Amino acid sequence: MSVFFQSFSQKAFVISDKYNNLSLESFIESVEKDYDVRFFAESDSIPEIKVSFIGESILLKDLLENLAKENNFYSSIYADNVFITYEKPINIQLLNNSTIVNNHAGEINGNKFIDDNNNFLSDKFVIGKKKESINSTNLTGYISGKEDGSPVLGITFFIEQLQKVIPVSKTGFYNVALKPGTYNIIITANGFEKKNINLTIFSSGKLNIALEKELNSLEEVVIYSDQNSKVNSNKMGVEHLTTAEFNEIPTVLGENDVIKVSLLLPGISSVGEGSSGFNVRGSPTDQNIFYINDVPIYNTAHVFGFFSSFNSDAVSDFTLYKSNIPSEFGGRLASVFDLTAKQGNMKRFSMRGGISPITGRLMFEGPIVKDKGSYLVALRSTYSNWVLNFVKKTDLKNSKINFGDFITNFTFNLNDKNRIKFFTYGSKDDILISNKTNFEFQNLGFSLNWNRIIKNKHSLNVSLINSNYNFSEENTELTVSSYLYNYNISNDEIKTILNIVPAEKHNISVGFDSKLYLNDRGNFLPFGDSSLVQPLYMNKEKALETALFAEEQWKPFHFLTLTGGLRYNYYTYLGPGETYEYETDLAKEESTITDTLSYSNNELIAKYQSPDYRLSAKFLINTEQSVKISYNTMHQYIFMLTNTVAVSPSDSWKLTDSNLKPMSSKQYSIGFYSNFANKMYEISVESYYKDIKKLVEYKDGAELLGNKLPETSIFQGNLDAYGIEFMLKKKEGKLNGWINYTYSKSTVLINNLNPVERINFGEPYPSNFDKPHVFNFTGNYKFTRRFSVSSNVVYSTGRPITYPSSVYYQNGMQVLQYSKRNEYRVPDYFRVDLSIKVEGNLKFKKLAHSSWVISVYNLLGRKNAYSVYYRYEGSKVQSYKLSIFG
Known part of the structure; x- marks a missing residue:
């Protein structure tokens, strides 16, 4: 029965x-x-x-x-x-x-x-008893997909009577304080049916919600599921995309790339094609931090930046914080790039795969115990060497490229109150260039997370995290200078967050975060018997970065929400190791060292402590318009040693010590957000000003590879960045997408009291990534349910560059005289991409679903300049332009 x-x-x-x-x-x-x-x-x-x-x-x-x-x-x-x-x-x-x-x-x-629908849940709920009605109640629960039981990401949980969006965690958990009464709740998520809930609540209780997938989800692509998020969300400077969105965007060689997609968002740019990482609001690449399921990733690229090291099949969504960064995050000045991996299906086994011209992908998932535990395994590997056979240049024909990555994600629901997740990630590249230089680099990391619900009211998250990055290079281009270079960096982390909802208008989170860095700066050794390279063993570094943080969200009036956060950082640089003291009025060089200090294991060498403030306010003009302001301060205790414009895997990391001070920043932001045309369109305007102190810059001609004393090549100064970002989005319909334009300036000033520690004669100059004008268009047109066309149009000002300005002779030697730093620019950048997608049959019940995607990157074949360089040809100096595509 x-x-x-x-x-x-x-x-x-x-x-x-x-x-x-x-x-x-x-x-x-x-x-x-x-x-x-x-x-x-x-x-x-x-x-x-x-x-x-x-x-x-x-x-x-x-x-x-x-x-x-x-x-x-x-x-x-x-x-x-x-x-x-x-x-x-x-x-x-x-x-x-x-x-x-x-x-x-x-x-x-x-x-x-x-029963045609065994798990049917009514849209009307009553929680508690009238006789137990109190002044304030707490509603908690999990939101998951009905089909597979996994958390649904990118959710908007909107309470009409309060005009309030309730935060939903990555695990699908929500917690909201309510006065007894009746509420209309609207829950939306990309690819799922909208759920309307009529809730009557008398006392605290728990309500788990299962969302149905849209049967007609292939009929149109919804760019943003959270239609009111920009207007009603308390955060600003936040960009969010899901798998469905970035899989619709034209790709390079058929590889969906979450990093490349982010470059189409306002305030984000890169120095050019084939470069790793990106620049956010005028900041260097190393001022961004990348997480996937809490694991920090030190190198986010395959093949020197041509492809992302994240398999998009296994990524559920990403959130990018550019300002108003939550207090739980710290350690970087510019942005937090937070990816979430998909959770395994808790209902049934499923498998998917794909091939592109250069890679093969396979992902399988299923229940360990139905509705209690699940697994997901995603693998990707390359077979790209056949492409090099079509390249005319001999050096590339004699090259080999191999890379791969994997993701595993295990979830265990111990009971209604306790969940455990175990996640692992790894990527590896093995690249041989012209049979002369071999690069190997890999990421490896894991996170173990325990989530507990306390008294149906609060939630506790405890995470243990490890991340490791290894790099090695064998260079035999010249026999007498052949070398082997390697280095390694790792960090172990414990992080605890307690979320508390004490009353209807308050939401509090407190936590603790501690990271132990182990940075082996590596060895620079001769490679081969004929090499004359002198062995160099660089120091190993150790540091502990600890923070206590708290944040409260308070809604004193229906139209006003205030958020205040504090993160107190305590950084210690530890032994064993040696530090050097230099002559105060002279440039830091090996010859100006006055003393060498030695430290034993775990002995304190240097320490820095500072508070970070996170303040914001949201003013709701009406249900379709809002204004937000925010103020953020950040500190950064680790930076990348690089004097090239583009990030290279050989660029190593350096910890703040007694000679190199931590970088800090202040950012002020204001924004206006509006929905119109029945919420089909959304417009946002954000303006910001950023002030960075102790920015790390490098001397002209600085040598960093094999440099045991990096402080002798580094000056510290200031960076000022400001800009305004416009974005218009059409969220649904046959034609959808977005247009954005950013005007910005990023200026560096290295004008220290010591004249020898100045750059550009102590005058301000554009940063390497200063691009005043950036325009992006991304559109998708759905001709039928099975046939669609997507396109990107990208324009940006060329990045700054320093050119030779004249030639003079000294003692019979020809010497080039260069312009002021970054006085000129490479030509402007322009690109058009096109993608055609054909879906398989749209039967709801079938063995497998297929789709074909044909993409053309740089449709017009424009030769965008990656760099401009000069070379002697006889007695003349000739300029050349290097293009990656075209």
Whole structure:
């Protein structure tokens, strides 16, 4: 037997009492007394069974259904009434003369009840009892996909009466304080049916919500599921994209690239094609930090930046914080790039794969124990060497490229209160250039996360994290100078976050974060018997970066939300090691060292401590418009040793020590956000000013490879950046996408008191990544449900560059005289991409779904300048322009 359901806007009563071996008749009396529901049954037809329930809460419907599976009775629910019968179910349709809007009726087949939608949840819920009504309640729960049980990301949880968006964590957990009453809740997520919930709450309780996938999700691409997020979200300077969005954008050689997609968002740029990382609001690349499931990634690129090291099949979404960064994050000045891997299917096994001209991908997932635990494994590897056979240049023909990456994600639901996740990530490149230089580099990391719900009101997250990056280079270009260079950096981290909702208008999070850095700066050794390179063993560094943080969100009025955060950083640079003291009025060089200080293991060498402030306010003008302001301060204790414009895998990391001070920044932001045309369009305007102190810059001609004393090649100064970002998005329909334009300036000033520690004669100059004008268009047009065309149009000002300005002779030697630093620019950048996508058949039930994507990157074949360089040809100096594509 089972429960027979037909519903007409029925209420879903949430039972939160505990029942111990109670008779069904006594159970009915208790429920009628405490809840707004009435039972109908003939007393002699009530079966002699016992009711026991000791959990947190359960839907009355589900409790009766569980009882019915083990006993010979039926239960039918209509409105606030429950009918219990023994012989056969009540036909609810006869109780209502109106048309049934949603028919969830089952069929009787002998003694077996077949329900067309076993897990159907009503849109109306009642939580608690009237007699227990108090001034403030807490509603908590998880939001997941009904089909696979995994968390749904990119959710907008909107309460109409409060005009408030409720935060939903990566695990799908939400927690909101409410006054007793009735609320309309709207939940939207990309690729899922919108869910409208009518909730009546008298006391605190738990409500888990399962979202249905859209059956017509292929009919159109929705660029942003959270239609009101920019307007109603308390955060500003945040960009969010899901898999469905970045998979629609034209690619390079068929490889979806989450990093490249982010370059199409406002305020984000790169120095050119084939470069790793990006620049956010005028800051260097090493001022961004990348996380995937809490694991920091030190190198985010394959093949020197041509492809991302993240397999997009296994990535669910990403969030990029450019300003108003949550206090739980620290250690970088510019941005936090937070990726979330997909969670395995908790219902059934599934597998997907794909091939492109250069890679093959495979991902499989399924339940470990149905609805309790799941796994996901994603693999990617390359077979790209055949492409090099078509290249005319001999050096490239004699090259080999191999790379791959993997992701595993295990989830265990121990019970309603406790969840554990174990995630691993790895990537590796092995590249041989012209049979002369071999590069090997790899990332490896894991995170172990425990999430606990406390008293149905608060949540605790504890994470153990490890990340490791290795690099090695064998260079045999010249036999006498052949060398082997390698280095390694790793960090171990423990992070704890406690989220508290003390009252309806308050939301508090407090936490602790501690990272132990181990930075082996490596060795520079001769390679081969004929090499004359002198062995150099560089120092190993150790540092501990610890922070306590707290943040509160307060909504004093319906139109005003205030957020205040504090992160207190305590950084210690530890032994073993040596540090050097230099002559104060002279340039730092090996010849100006005055003293060498030695330290034993874990002995304190240097320490820095500082508070970071995170302040913001949101003013809701009306339901479709808002204004936000924010103020952020940040500190950074690790930076990259690089004097090239583009990031290279050979660029190593350096920890702040007694000679090199931590960088700090202040950022002020203001923004306006609006939805119009029935929320189909969204416009946002954000303006910012950023002030960075102790910026790391390099001397002209600085040698960093194999440099045991990097402070002798580094000057520290200031960076000022400001700009304004415009973005217009069309969120749905056959034509959707976005247009954005950014005007910005980024200026560096190295004008220290010591004249020898100045750059550009102590005058300000544009940073290497200063691009005043950037325009991006991304559009997708859906001709039919199976055929669509996507396009990108990208324009930007050329990046700054320093050119030779004249030639003079000294002692018979020809010497080039250069212009001021970054006085000129390479030509402007312009690119058009095109992508055509054809879906397989759209049958809902089928063995597999296929799709074909044809992409053309740089459709016009424009030779965009990556760099401009000069070379002697006879007695003349000739300029050349290097282009990556075109």
